Amino acid sequence: MPYDPKMVQPMREELTRIGVQELLTPADVDAFMGQKTGTTLIVVNSVCGCAAGTARPGVRLALESDVKPDRVATVFAGQDLDAVAKVRGYFGQFPPSSPSMALFKDGQVVHFVPRHVIEGRDAVGVANHLVEAFQKHCVPAGAK
């Protein structure tokens, strides 16, 4: 049974207030993922402790980098069930995991961060891990 939406709202806003687009329905997901060109980060948010202490702060720090994805969106596991199922369909071979993050380039997953990788790091470690992937796959803002 999903958690109380009022309890979850601050967890959503931790990402949406830094400009991450929230995808609430399968239609939202398909519309967002329909744009294949460029780089996209999808964050699967969750209520668990490693999302609060590590994943969300790590995403926030990583998005302060000069090199970052063109677009960033999020779905909330255990809450927006249909949207999460839809987005996982875009993850291909990667098993469901929450929290998790997937970096897409031109519509293909080029880097995936499953929950157990997040568990092994603090927020700065997650940010560094993401920024490494951004530097490998994304175009610096000044070079666009």
Place this chain on the structure above:
Amino acid sequence: MSHRTFHHDRHELHGITVVVDTSGPEVWVGRCDDIDAESVILLDAAMHQDGEGGHSKTDWVKQAALYGVWKKHDRVQLPRAQVASVVRLCDVPTT
């Protein structure tokens, strides 16, 4: 840094994805719920038998460390007597 959750009545690996190797051919990956003198309890777990699909336990665990696992069991309780080791999946080398 401590990775303990707020569930202080549980084992320190509660909530962490672990690899449970057994003294037999099975190896498990799942989210640790609790460990006590009697058993290791995993949630959202998957199991591999050594040699299954041509993959050793080590190969399968390395793959799990890269990508995660597709859960096959909501909850499993493994007798401690059969458990050879419990390690965090994030500590498994992937190269």
